[in-house]
Amino acid sequence: MTTEPILSGRGLIKRFGKVTALDSCDFDLMPGEILAVIGDNGAGKSVMIKTLSGALQPDGGQVYVEGKPVNFQSPIDAREAGIETVYQTLAMSPALSIADNMFMGREIRKPGLVGQWFRKLDRPAMETFAREKLSELGLLTIQNINQAVETLSGGQRQGVAVARAAAFGSKVIILDEPTAALGVKESRKVLELILDVRSRGIPIILISHNMPHVFEVADRIHIHRLGRRLCVVDPKDYTMSDAVAFMTGAKEPPSEAVPA
Amino acid sequence: MPTDRNADNYESVLTGASKDVASFEGEEKGFVGRLQEMLHATPSLVPLIVLVAAIIIFGIALGSKFFSPFALTLILQQVQIVGVLAAAQSLVILTAGIDLSVGALAVLSSVIMGQFTFRYGIPPAVSVMLGLTIGTAIGAISGWLVSRVKLPPFIVTLGMWQILLAANYLYSRNETIRSQDIETEAAFLQLLGVKFQAGGATFTLGVLLMVGLVAALAYALRSTAWGRHVYAVGDDPEAAELAGVNVHRTLMSVYMLVGFICALTGWVMIGRFGSVSPAVSTGMMGNIQSITAVVIGGISLFGGRGSIVGAFFGALIVGVFELGLRMAGANPQWTWLLIGALIIGAVSLDQWIRKVSQ
Numbered sequence: 211m212t213t214e215p216i217l218s219g220r221g222l223i224k225r226f227g228k229v230t231a232l233d234s235c236d237f238d239l240m241p242g243e244i245l246a247v248i249g250d251n252g253a254g255k256s257v258m259i260k261t262l263s264g265a266l267q268p269d270g271g272q273v274y275v276e277g278k279p280v281n282f283q284s285p286i287d288a289r290e291a292g293i294e295t296v297y298q299t300l301a302m303s304p305a306l307s308i309a310d311n312m313f314m315g316r317e318i319r320k321p322g323l324v325g326q327w328f329r330k331l332d333r334p335a336m337e338t339f340a341r342e343k344l345s346e347l348g349l350l351t352i353q354n355i356n357q358a359v360e361t362l363s364g365g366q367r368q369g370v371a372v373a374r375a376a377a378f379g380s381k382v383i384i385l386d387e388p389t390a391a392l393g394v395k396e397s398r399k400v401l402e403l404i405l406d407v408r409s410r411g412i413p414i415i416l417i418s419h420n421m422p423h424v425f426e427v428a429d430r431i432h433i434h435r436l437g438r439r440l441c442v443v444d445p446k447d448y449t450m451s452d453a454v455a456f457m458t459g460a461k462e463p464p465s466e467a468v469p470a
Numbered sequence: 471m472p473t474d475r476n477a478d479n480y481e482s483v484l485t486g487a488s489k490d491v492a493s494f495e496g497e498e499k500g501f502v503g504r505l506q507e508m509l510h511a512t513p514s515l516v517p518l519i520v521l522v523a524a525i526i527i528f529g530i531a532l533g534s535k536f537f538s539p540f541a542l543t544l545i546l547q548q549v550q551i552v553g554v555l556a557a558a559q560s561l562v563i564l565t566a567g568i569d570l571s572v573g574a575l576a577v578l579s580s581v582i583m584g585q586f587t588f589r590y591g592i593p594p595a596v597s598v599m600l601g602l603t604i605g606t607a608i609g610a611i612s613g614w615l616v617s618r619v620k621l622p623p624f625i626v627t628l629g630m631w632q633i634l635l636a637a638n639y640l641y642s643r644n645e646t647i648r649s650q651d652i653e654t655e656a657a658f659l660q661l662l663g664v665k666f667q668a669g670g671a672t673f674t675l676g677v678l679l680m681v682g683l684v685a686a687l688a689y690a691l692r693s694t695a696w697g698r699h700v701y702a703v704g705d706d707p708e709a710a711e712l713a714g715v716n717v718h719r720t721l722m723s724v725y726m727l728v729g730f731i732c733a734l735t736g737w738v739m740i741g742r743f744g745s746v747s748p749a750v751s752t753g754m755m756g757n758i759q760s761i762t763a764v765v766i767g768g769i770s771l772f773g774g775r776g777s778i779v780g781a782f783f784g785a786l787i788v789g790v791f792e793l794g795l796r797m798a799g800a801n802p803q804w805t806w807l808l809i810g811a812l813i814i815g816a817v818s819l820d821q822w823i824r825k826v827s828q
Contacts, residue, residue, distance in 0.1 A: 265712075286714050301712035303705040305774045310698050315714025317695035329694040358510070 214277050216241045216413055217262060217293065217382050223270035224257050231257040233437035234271065239382060244404065244414045246424040246445075249434030249457055255417055256386070258434065262415075263295040263384055264288035275381065286315070294379030298386045300371045304360035309333070309340040311359050312374045343377040344370070347403050365396025369403060376407045383407060384415045389423055401427055421450040433457050509823050513768040514780030516819060520766075520812070521783050521790065528794035536797055539671035546677045547742070549789035551576075553680045553782060554738055555756050556763035557687055558731035560781040561724050563764050564691070565704040566773025567616060567623030572732050573756015574634035577748060579605045579736030581638055584647045584746030587656045594658035602733045608634070609729015610722065617721035627757075635753050642748040649744030663741030676738040683731070684782045691778060700724060704773030762809060763788060766816050770824075787812065 215238040224232040231254045239245050249255045260266040262273060264282030272279050275291050282288045285295065302311045318332045318339075319325035325332070337355045344355075347369065359367055368388060375383045385404065389397040397420075404427055408414055418424050424431060425445045433440045433456050440456060441463035455461035509515055529537035555572050562569040579601045586597035608630070615626045652659050662676035691697035699720045702710040711717045735756075740746055752759075767784030769776030788809060795805050 285712055289714060295712075297712055299709065299712075301709040303702040303709055303713070303774065305705050306698065306701055310702075311713070314698070314702055314710070317698065319695070328689075329696070331693055331695060331698075333693075361507075361510075 213241060215239055215274070216276055217415075218274045219258070219262060219268075219271060220274070221271035222258065222261055222268045222273070224254075224261060224266060224268050230437055232261065232268065232271075235434075235438045237262065237432070237439065238442075239413055239415055240430075242408065242411055242413055243429040244408050244416055244427050246428035246431045247415060247417045247434060248419070248421075248424055248431060248453060253434045253457075254437040255434050259295075259384055259386060259415065259417055262288075263293060265295075289378070292379060292381030293384065294375035294382070295384040296368075296371045296375045296386065296388060298390065300367055302359050302367065302371060305358055307356040307358055308344075308362075308370055309337045309355050311370065312336075312340045312343070312377065316378070339377070340373075343373050347373050347376060347406055363396070365392055365399055368392060368396065368400050372400065372403045372407070376403075376410075376412065379412060382413055382415065384417075386417045387419070388416070389418065389420055397423065421453065425450055425453075433463070435459065506823060506825070509819075512777075513775060513823065514777045514783060516816070517767045517780045517783035517787060521787050524787060524790045524794065528790065528798075532794065532797050536794055539669060541793065541797075543671040543673060543677075545786065545789040545793050546680075547672070547674055548793065549785045550674070550676045550680045550738055551735060551742060551752060552756070552759045552763055552788070553785040554676075554683060554731060554735045555752075555760040556767070556781045556785045557680075557683055557778060558728040558735070559757075559760035559764050560767070560769055560776070560778045561687070561700065561728050561731075562623065563704075563761075563769050563771060564700050564773060564776065564778075565721060565724050566707075568627065568761070568771070569612070569623065569728060570627040570757045571612065571630035571634055572728070572735075572760055573752045573754065574631045574638065575605055575608055575729065575732040576735035576739060576756055577750055577753040578608075578634045578638040578641075579733035580739045580746050581642045581736075581748050583659060583736060583740065584652070585642060587659060588647055588651070594656040597656075598659065598737055601736060602730055605733025605736070606726050606730040609726045609732070612729070613722045613725025616725065617718045631757065638748045638753065644748060646748070647746040652740070652744065652746070659737075659740045659746075660744060661741060662738050663744065674741065676741045679734070679738065680782075683734075684778060687778050696720070696723065701774050704775075706774075759788075760785075762813060766809070766812050768816060768820065770820050771817075775820075775824075784816075 217239040219235065219237040221234040221236065222232045223230070223234055235254070235258055237258060247255050247259070257266060261268045264285045264287050267281075267283065273282065274280065275293070280291060282291070288295070303314065313336050318335050320330045320332045324330045341355050359370065362370065372385070372388065388400050388404070392400060401423060404414055404416065416424070416428065428445050431443050431445055431453060433443065433453065435457060443453065443456075443464075452461065456463045525537075535541065555576060558572050559569055582604055583597045583601040586592045586600055587594045592600070612626050612630055615621050616623050662674065662679060664675045665672055691700060699710065699715045702713070702715055703717050703720045707717050739750065739752065743750065763784035764781045765771065765784070766787055767776065767780035767782065769781055791805050791808055796802065
């Protein structure tokens, strides 16, 4: 590939005491692709994702956005650079409404005096925007955008979290185990959402343990093992059992798939 | 083990399944379910209903003695101290904290306002400002201990309560400033006690301050980003942080505002009592009284749920019970028995309302 990666990491190192969670790990996300990240428990997937999303700061190595080196000190920094993360816990406030949650930390204020002096929120604008974004992702059947998030089902919550990321993530969307807690039907809906987001040109990093899902939607699969990138494979060339074998060390990765 | 990914076709049967996963409309739930949802959306409804019911019952039982502009506004005057403290307590409890030092801080602030004026000869208006500033600063210390040092709010404010109460006695040398002295030399300190009549009803500036404060806070909590952040932090601080809320700044602002409101309560107290005394019962009881009002008002002790208007209704309910039962000639212990039952009832109701999400 000749295009420049939109988000990449080189030689990332992260240690927790004596444990080396990231061992000079490399990472590349190309524009417009869905890159799945798979790996055994404890392989360091989550740590790598957290260094890319600003939740952790690496002890060594460098993260690049569109080729430019960046140093995220917090998830808010990464967000400002256009990288949105949907965490496994979803990071939503259950008692607040869908619209409140979508705009948490980036509320819109009313124009003019009311907004400036009384800091009044522009509820109608926020609600309209939230409704638009949910509809764009096919969550058309929302009756009440002011419904508390806790009254939604697991799949609906996931949908709102993905919609929030898709609405504001201008460059990259990171999804951490988006289908782990969901039923078959709800997982299907989230996978459709993921494909939908890609069709609008935003690349996605998908961390998942669910091989069928990974093989269905991913353009490339980053296999993580022992704190570093073992190889990147094309799901069309390999089977799920191959991937599991590489991931657990039961089989050597193909030499052509090992990154330089 | 499947060797081909197409062999794993368990989802193909889904094509026949219903597609309406993301439908947001609720199914029919019947009257009880709808009631539960309504209370979930408007948590201050319960205390309002209890308040109106209590006023009607006492009104019928006691007649015009109770149901008069004079008696009803007397309740407002009697609850003004607890009402303002409950507004402060509501803010802390919304962030899933608790503040045991509110009453002690109020008394200390009133002592500071009084002693600064009489001991150092500072103009009363400046003393009041200094009292409010010191109250805010003490709130900032509690906030910093909770937010940065990550101590449980219960522990921080339990310690702060004792410290402030002791400091209050030490600094005041256990002296009371008499009402007549304040009236002749520093009437400004009693400003919030100024009364005015409107058709049999008596209001004080302190009562207006309480109502205005509750209205302003209700607006800020509902309609500003800050208010939404307070709820989000109380709901789930980690989620709020990941979603982009500055949790530390939000907590600091809440504790500082609470310190400020407690100091304001100190000023209200001078207006209500006329004198400045380090030994008023608010120092010991203010925390429990305000927590009682907040809980009866339907604010969840687990944070993130409830409205400050509810806490105001909670304070009024206590006031109505106290005055109503006293007028009826009942033993005052009945008030506390009923309040106790109300507290347990309110918390049970809160648990039930929360189940709407399950």
